[in-house]
Amino acid sequence: MNSADSAARGALLQLTSPQVLATVVAILIASGVALLVARALRARRARDAAADLPLPAHWLDHALEGAVIVAPILAALATLLGAHALLAAFGASTVPLDGAVQIVAVLLLLRLGVFVLGVLLGPGSWVRRRGVRITLILWAIAAVAMLGWLDRIEAALNRVSLIPGKTQFSLWALLKGLVVVTAFVVITSLIARAIERHVMRLDQLAVSTRVGVSKFTYFLLVGLGMLLGVNAAGVDVTTLNVLTGAIGLGLGFGLQSVASNFVSGFVLLVDKSIKPGDVISFTGPTGGATGNFGWVQELRGRYVVVRDRDGVDTLVPNQNLINSSFINWSYSDQRVRLKLPVTVSYDDDPEVALKLLLEAAEDHPRILRDPPPVSRLISFENNGMLLEIRFWIADPVNGVNNVRSDVNRAIWRIFRANGVTIPVPQQDVRVIERRALGGAAAPVPPGTMGLDGAAD
Numbered sequence: 001m002n003s004a005d006s007a008a009r010g011a012l013l014q015l016t017s018p019q020v021l022a023t024v025v026a027i028l029i030a031s032g033v034a035l036l037v038a039r040a041l042r043a044r045r046a047r048d049a050a051a052d053l054p055l056p057a058h059w060l061d062h063a064l065e066g067a068v069i070v071a072p073i074l075a076a077l078a079t080l081l082g083a084h085a086l087l088a089a090f091g092a093s094t095v096p097l098d099g100a101v102q103i104v105a106v107l108l109l110l111r112l113g114v115f116v117l118g119v120l121l122g123p124g125s126w127v128r129r130r131g132v133r134i135t136l137i138l139w140a141i142a143a144v145a146m147l148g149w150l151d152r153i154e155a156a157l158n159r160v161s162l163i164p165g166k167t168q169f170s171l172w173a174l175l176k177g178l179v180v181v182t183a184f185v186v187i188t189s190l191i192a193r194a195i196e197r198h199v200m201r202l203d204q205l206a207v208s209t210r211v212g213v214s215k216f217t218y219f220l221l222v223g224l225g226m227l228l229g230v231n232a233a234g235v236d237v238t239t240l241n242v243l244t245g246a247i248g249l250g251l252g253f254g255l256q257s258v259a260s261n262f263v264s265g266f267v268l269l270v271d272k273s274i275k276p277g278d279v280i281s282f283t284g285p286t287g288g289a290t291g292n293f294g295w296v297q298e299l300r301g302r303y304v305v306v307r308d309r310d311g312v313d314t315l316v317p318n319q320n321l322i323n324s325s326f327i328n329w330s331y332s333d334q335r336v337r338l339k340l341p342v343t344v345s346y347d348d349d350p351e352v353a354l355k356l357l358l359e360a361a362e363d364h365p366r367i368l369r370d371p372p373p374v375s376r377l378i379s380f381e382n383n384g385m386l387l388e389i390r391f392w393i394a395d396p397v398n399g400v401n402n403v404r405s406d407v408n409r410a411i412w413r414i415f416r417a418n419g420v421t422i423p424v425p426q427q428d429v430r431v432i433e434r435r436a437l438g439g440a441a442a443p444v445p446p447g448t449m450g451l452d453g454a455a456d
Helices: 001-014 018-050 059-089 095-121 132-148 152-159 172-200 205-230 235-254 256-271 318-323 348-364 401-418
Strands: 280-282 294-299 301-307 313-317 335-344 376-379 384-395
Touching: 018 059, 018 095, 018 376, 059 095, 095 132, 095 172, 095 335, 132 152, 152 172, 172 205, 205 256, 235 313, 256 301, 256 318, 301 318, 313 318, 335 401, 348 376, 348 384, 348 401
Parallel strands: none
Antiparallel strands: 280 294, 294 301, 301 313, 335 384, 376 384
């Protein structure tokens, strides 16, 4: 008890020494300065956002954004350095304050490094979205290591075995493996993103080829990084045979649809049957389909994003585009021929109607003059003569039904102006009376007259 009391009393005296108290006061002052600077910068950024200022895009803008992020930490470090100089001037011990300065300097470097990594990975990366959390986790690990507590923590975690038996797999090995694998995945992601940016700038390659090479490179490098990370963490890759077998079995049964979509996505990219910007539709006969009409926005690993004219994005699984037929209106040639059927009365001259159809299509700005529009007499129907106007457009990406509507409205106006009739289906019912034996006419009993006028 006496030794314990003396140890506790010595620790208390050490904690309440002038050097430690001065260090605590300096840390509190530095934290207050950092909070004030951070609050002022947040208020300034809020005013800039309200003024609709442009988002950072240039490297100089990213540099200014990084300076704003690390400014509170810089202010805290400057305050600690000022306190260090002040204590040194009075001849006081600065050993406790030296450790605080080193820890804050490490925080500054980590925050700057995480910010640069987030910029390299892109604005939508998880590093950019969770930069503060990642920095705090790394800083806590670094601070523990600098204070000399890491060996004790490692020894304590090594005593926690996760797999009972002969194989020793401790909690420390698990954490170390996660850190190493994450580091390898981040590094390979950076390399894959750099390759992707370079490939997407190659105008000599088709868009679908660029996307396919980029995605294949990304998955290959990230998978390789995971394997290298597992190996670097000290895990024997041969012990993962059971795990890989289970994954293969899952792909064979429960995940076969997901695997099929991934493989179908690579097939679509390689055979160039579809690419971003293409106009496609999924229903109806070839040459006349307008259902599910839309533009290909993105080619993802599992699905294709198709946007219709209402601005609605439809996620079409890749295997649907492999197993089902669809129309690519811009596959080899942007030109598309449209057909509009029109029925005219038998009382009208078909030659005049055919000429009027050509006049209705000749003034539209999107209808091509080469090849020119043509009109045809298709067949003689029950209600009239079936005519058809056929014309070509070169920009189906701007819509097809709007051209149909414009031409149909022009046909209606020009037919009315020239007295051409568009008939509607009609049926005549005739009541036929038959004479009785005495000479008087007798009506046909109910149910014995057909719509064609003949008595049963």
